[in-house]
Amino acid sequence: MDPENEVAKDPAEQEMLARGIGDELTEIFVRYVRGELDFAEATFAAYDVLEDLHVIASGDYELEEDGDLEDEYTEEGATEQQEDLAQEPARG
Template sequence: MDKDPMEQEMLARGIGDELTEIFVRYVRGELDFAEATFAAYDVLEDLHVIASGDYELEEDGDIEDEYSEEQAIEQQEDLAQEPSRG
């Protein structure tokens, strides 16, 4: 089954973000070189799967139908471990 090119592009951009995060964590000293290399390779394997179209997206059962801006800000603050700057 052919995959939607826009979907694949969106997934590839997400993988680019993951690679960026790995590189940043390495520069900050949060990962050693071996960990960064392994993580980057793992992400590149995901990219290959996306490019080949050999994947299935699954619905996340935790997604709520109604998602308020306040909930989004609170979740981002938790993830960032710092208060919103807005």
């Protein structure tokens, strides 16, 4: 690799993105087991996600701002999100 063309990498950012990709793979696998995707669709989707992983590992990417992001954090919203992820109501 040519050092002049090497892209600066942020290991913390790459780790965060890799964890997100792991979540995407999990969702693909769950959808396949539920019968929401056939094997060919699951294979293609997983390959597509793995290509993204390669780009992240190489550092050859740029993050773009998403105009739909809301910076407002509420305890109610966070609790609701966690309930959805856990698929059960909050305790207490």
